Amino acid sequence: MRGRDMGVQMVGPLIIKFGTDAQKAYWLPRILSCEDIWCQGYSEPGAGSDLANLRTNAVIDGDEFVINGQKIWTTMAHDSTHIFMLVRTDPKAPKKQQGISFILVPMDQPGVEVRTITTLAGETEFCEVFFDDARTPCENLVGELNKGWTMAKSLLSFERVFIGAPSLAQNALGQLETYARGAGRFDDPVFCDRFAEVALDVEDHAALYARFADQLKRGEPLGADVSMLKIWVTETFQKITELMIEVAGPDGGTLGPLQVGNVGVDVLAAFYKARPTTIYGGSNEIQRNILSKAVLGLPG
Ligand SMILES: Cc1cc2nc3c(=O)[nH]c(=O)nc-3n(C[C@H](O)[C@H](O)[C@H](O)COP(=O)(O)OP(=O)(O)OC[C@H]3O[C@@H](n4cnc5c(N)ncnc54)[C@H](O)[C@@H]3O)c2cc1C
CATH class of the missing domain: 1.20.140.10 (Butyryl-CoA Dehydrogenase, subunit A, domain 3)
Structure with missing residues (x-):
């Protein structure tokens, strides 16, 4: 039985639409086999409905992104192997919707800390996720650098069908x-x-x-x-x-x-x-x- 990951419903369709051939060949079979379990890193304290306010940043260092910041309300982050996230890659962009990129990040690394949040019903369904010099290869950028907002909007329409x-x-x-x-x-x-x-x-x-x-x-x-x-x-x-x-x-x-x-x-x-x-x-x-x-x- 398929687990409760966001691979098939969300990041999979996005990789099909915007990913490179190499990304499709690598990630899609792993999504289908549930080898990778995905969570969605969009919301932050201060960036929910007004998502473009997000402040988690990623800076290129050699052939990797170095990520610092915090996500919140990340459903099932404690059970996920990977997070797809929106990060600010150009803080000087004239509009807040510009300068955002969409990257794929492995969770199992020292720079990623997950803290569960208990709901009213007593369940640990979602989490805070902290990034402290977390890293991901630059090849895990989906689409163009600083053009993540377009993809984020596209992914939201997949999400709206799913939910x-x-x-x-x-x-x-x-x-x-x-x-x-x-x-x-x-x-x-x-x-x-x-x-x-x-x-x-x-x-x-x-x-x-x-x-x-x-x-x-x-x-x-x-x-x-x-x-x-x-x-x-x-x-x-x-x-x-x-x-x-x-x-x-x-x-x-x-x-x-x-x-x-x-x-x-x-x-x-x-x-x-x-x-x-x-x-x-x-x-x-x-x-x-x-x-x-x-x-x-x-x-x-
Ligand atoms: C169970 C659950 C699971 C979630 N899972 C994830 C996840 O996996 N990944 C992720 O990234 N996020 C997740 N979220 C976060 C979710 O996307 C945000 O909670 C949502 O976008 C609202 O943002 P906020 O909580 O910051 O509220 P705010 O944006 O602060 O809004 C507070 C209230 O003001 C209203 N409001 C705000 N702006 C306007 C406006 N312009 N016009 C009218 N009313 C307005 C809102 O409707 C709301 O009632 C989850 C949330 C919940 C509850």
Whole structure:
């Protein structure tokens, strides 16, 4: 089974699009075999929604980049062998979007320190990553030096398809149905009405997703409207998990699976899992800004 790495969904497509033949020949088979496990080093303290503020820098020393700075919220960094990252390579560039490069960096070296961050749910899912004279060969630069912003934006559209997939909401709907059936809630017409509302949202979203997936299969680039997928699936996911907490009543705050008949449903874990989804991959407020400007043509 494939691990939870960002190789196939994110850095792989980027290497296919912007990498050299040598990079493709080296990295792609290793991504497919899971020999390398990737994490994404974009966000920093002070550079989240406004990503171009990033300050982690890389300086060329002989045939290597020397990297100093800090990344944060790096999902699964503690389980990764490599990090793809945005670094500042020209601090004097006139605009902050210029002078950024995209590099591939091995994690197993003395200059890289990973510290896990524990979430509200008690899980160590993401990390801080510190770079203190960390090194990577110059051949691990993807695309042109100082042109990383173009690639970063391209990668974000792959990410939005990946995180906009229907499975988040579909799985939660399945859990809600199991729990509500076990708790006898389908006898209540008010609950049935609310269940139908979220179930239809899930169906509509899946149909929209299929449209974008077909576009990708035809090799067509995705437009800014792909932001709709992420907004829709994450907000539907949250609505479903909130309804599940309501159905559970006073038990909704209980840690661990709640037993209904012979199945257990972890209502609180699903609720916790849904909370950060509207933040990662570009918060939903930022996705709405993109839609309003690039799709509706409203003033920025
Ligand atoms: C679970 C999780 C996993 C993550 N994994 C990774 C990862 O693997 N790699 C990585 O690089 N990053 C990762 N991130 C970081 C994520 O991309 C950032 O949290 C996100 O981009 C928001 O940045 P920020 O946290 O700095 O919030 P800020 O940018 O400080 O935003 C704070 C609030 O202000 C709002 N806001 C900011 N600017 C505007 C604006 N112009 N208009 C309207 N509202 C605005 C935001 O929507 C948000 O509600 C992860 C985050 C989470 C929660």
